[in-house]
Amino acid sequence: MSNVHEILNIRTDLGTGVPADATEYARTKVAAVAKYAPADVQFAHVRLRTDGPRSIVAHASLDVNGTPVNAEAAAGTYQEAVDLLHDRLQHQLADMGH
Helix, strand or coil, X not given: XXXXXXXXXXXXXXXXXXXXCHHHHHHHHHHHHHHHCCCCEEEEXXXXXXXXXXXXXXXXXXXXXXXXXXXXXXXXXXXXXXXXXXXXXXXXXXXXXX
């Protein structure tokens, strides 16, 4: 069985117009990708911002044992944007382990 990894520090920033409850949702979804990482993630920075009246952009920067991993996704709601971001991070982290 492989080691279970975690994200040691997650920082979230919300842009103007992004609801406050997006913080916990983004933290939970980004923390969940740690299990796909080949090592502990030292730091994650998640930013959510509006991009026009009907779009939210979610961006994450992770430090996986010194290797930067970045992903971005846009959608109509912050939940959809964060879900897409989660999927992109998951794929990138899984690929690192191979």
